[in-house]
Amino acid sequence: MPASSPTHSSTKSAPTTSQSDTAPASRWLVIGGGVMGLQVATDLRDRGQNVTIAEAAPTMGGLTSAWNLGDVIWDRFYHVTLMSDTKIRDVLKRLGLESQMKWVETKTGFYAGGRLLSMSNTSEFLKFPPLTLIEKLRLGGTIFYASKIRNWRRLEKLTVEKWLRRWSGRGVFEKIWQPLLQAKLGEAYKQTSAAFIWAHTARMYKARRSGMKTERFGYVPGGYAQILESWVGWLTGRDVTMKTGSPVKNVAPLNSGELLVEFADGHSEVYDNVVSTIASPFIAQSCDALTQTEKDQHSNIRYLGVVCASMLMDKPISQYYVTNITDTWVPLTAVIEMSTIVDPESELDGKHLVYLPKYLPDDHEGLNESDDDYREKCLSTLEKMYDHFSRDQVIEFKIARAKYVAALSTVDYSTRLPPIVTSVPGFYALNSAHIVKGNLNVNETITLGEEKLADEVWPDYQKRVARGQVATNATSRDEELVSSS
Ligand SMILES: Cc1cc2nc3c(=O)[nH]c(=O)nc-3n(C[C@H](O)[C@H](O)[C@H](O)COP(=O)(O)OP(=O)(O)OC[C@H]3O[C@@H](n4cnc5c(N)ncnc54)[C@H](O)[C@@H]3O)c2cc1C
Numbered sequence: 001m002p003a004s005s006p007t008h009s010s011t012k013s014a015p016t017t018s019q020s021d022t023a024p025a026s027r028w029l030v031i032g033g034g035v036m037g038l039q040v041a042t043d044l045r046d047r048g049q050n051v052t053i054a055e056a057a058p059t060m061g062g063l064t065s066a067w068n069l070g071d072v073i074w075d076r077f078y079h080v081t082l083m084s085d086t087k088i089r090d091v092l093k094r095l096g097l098e099s100q101m102k103w104v105e106t107k108t109g110f111y112a113g114g115r116l117l118s119m120s121n122t123s124e125f126l127k128f129p130p131l132t133l134i135e136k137l138r139l140g141g142t143i144f145y146a147s148k149i150r151n152w153r154r155l156e157k158l159t160v161e162k163w164l165r166r167w168s169g170r171g172v173f174e175k176i177w178q179p180l181l182q183a184k185l186g187e188a189y190k191q192t193s194a195a196f197i198w199a200h201t202a203r204m205y206k207a208r209r210s211g212m213k214t215e216r217f218g219y220v221p222g223g224y225a226q227i228l229e230s231w232v233g234w235l236t237g238r239d240v241t242m243k244t245g246s247p248v249k250n251v252a253p254l255n256s257g258e259l260l261v262e263f264a265d266g267h268s269e270v271y272d273n274v275v276s277t278i279a280s281p282f283i284a285q286s287c288d289a290l291t292q293t294e295k296d297q298h299s300n301i302r303y304l305g306v307v308c309a310s311m312l313m314d315k316p317i318s319q320y321y322v323t324n325i326t327d328t329w330v331p332l333t334a335v336i337e338m339s340t341i342v343d344p345e346s347e348l349d350g351k352h353l354v355y356l357p358k359y360l361p362d363d364h365e366g367l368n369e370s371d372d373d374y375r376e377k378c379l380s381t382l383e384k385m386y387d388h389f390s391r392d393q394v395i396e397f398k399i400a401r402a403k404y405v406a407a408l409s410t411v412d413y414s415t416r417l418p419p420i421v422t423s424v425p426g427f428y429a430l431n432s433a434h435i436v437k438g439n440l441n442v443n444e445t446i447t448l449g450e451e452k453l454a455d456e457v458w459p460d461y462q463k464r465v466a467r468g469q470v471a472t473n474a475t476s477r478d479e480e481l482v483s484s485s
Pocket of ligand 1: 031032033034035036037054055056057060061062063064077078079080081246247248249277278279282286306308357402405431432440441442443445
């Protein structure tokens with residue numbers, strides 16, 4: 001395995017280790033072992049720092065982590081990589097996994113007016129029954145126009161509804177956009193800015209461009225379980241300490257300039273720097289010393305959560321990777337048939353894997369719906385949607401939930417973001433809520449982690465070192481972590 005960071009080779013803002021990247025080593029704790037935490041740890045280690053990751057869950061990976069569905073091990077939440085996801089592909093290259101990736105052309109379906117319709121190419125789009133020809137042209141024009149917009153900040157000032165009504169017209173908005181927005185965001189779509197749809201469109205448009213006009217999605221054999229195993233192994237091999245099952249409770253500054261980190265089991269450790277990658281409401285609760293304004297900025301960020309069933313079947317349910325749903329009686333955001341991409345024979349024990357997600361705002365009671373109720377809702381809905389579906393075909397059914405998945409891109413969102421370099425020296429708050437130019441995905445998350453570490457965290461660290469505020473290896477101090485339990 002090469003010694004450099006998995007992603008440094010291709011970044012604009014974080015060039016391969018140069019003079020500006022160097023500084024004496026000190027002790028860093030990265031809170032959160034999702035892909036953001038792994039990326040930050042990778043970059044810090046590449047800069048010669050002593051790095052520990054503290055993850056609350058029993059395994060690393062956060063939203064990308066895998067679980068067992070009977071004998072099948074696959075991601076708890078569905079994940080695909082786009083051809084245009086260059087940053088994650090760089091990570092995979094360095095881990096020796098990119099060459100193993102499988103790329104598959106996908107089809108998209110729509111469930112509209114009680115019918116399942118294909119919408120995978122231009123000719124199908126032109127035949128799409130719910131829209132008149134003029135409406136189709138307006139829809140196509142809106143998507144094309146959105147893909148050309150560079151000044152996303154302008155879009156952040158408008159609600160998505162206002163912008164889509166203006167460009168697509170009332171018919172397209174009410175028949176297509178509104179049901180899709182409601183399925184994805186619930187009533188929160190009313191506060192969501194036009195930047196949300198711009199980011200989504202830009203990603204899909206870019207994917208088609210780099211995928212030769214067809215939609216091709218990729219995965220690594222073994223799924224994210226394989227990626228995480230390799231990445232964690234890569235870091236461990238470079239002396240990064242991994243602490244799983246270690247929720248951090250509080251971070252407090254000491255008079256020495258160090259940070260005292262208290263863990264949920266009562267023991268404490270001392271670090272020189274902490275980068276917290278966890279969701280903003282948790283950051284607000286985990287550092288008392290932040291100013292009230294900083295705490296409010298974090299706790300005022302609204303998130304989308306998700307309830308997502310994984311269903312293993314002995315037969316496929318459709319030919320579509322994603323079936324978008326515009327019929328408002330359906331209580332699901334979409335039907336995602338993973339086994340249209342992932343090979344059932346080699347990866348899924350010959351079975352077919354379908355995800356049934358429902359995204360909901362973080363305060364929505366639906367996130368706490370019982371497993372039995374959500375299961376019944378899913379199965380009875382599928383029985384109505386697909387004539388050939390019967391619950392007897394279901395071999396495994398398991399439900400995953402996450403309350404804080406993606407920060408909601410509300411009007412003027414980027415102007416209200418909390419700072420990454422906080423008022424507490426050495427405490428950095430760098431999480432996916434800082435994604436302002438895209439929607440949440442692994443590529444965007446690790447790109448942000450790498451860029452913000454290089455542009456904000458590292459320069460601040462270098463300043464603190466230059467002012468003598470950090471006791472580094474170069475200034476010699478007891479390296480032992482203390483325990484006050
Ligand atoms: C349903 C769904 C589908 C998706 N599909 C795709 C896709 O197709 N392609 C794609 O690229 N991306 C996809 N994503 C997005 C992708 O999963 C995220 O972009 C990425 O996982 C975010 O990583 P993160 O590290 O920012 O956050 P997380 O994964 O949430 O990591 C944060 C970590 O912090 C830990 N933590 C929280 N509190 C503490 C504490 N006090 N102490 C220690 N640790 C703590 C958590 O346990 C967690 O592991 C999808 C996500 C979901 C939910």
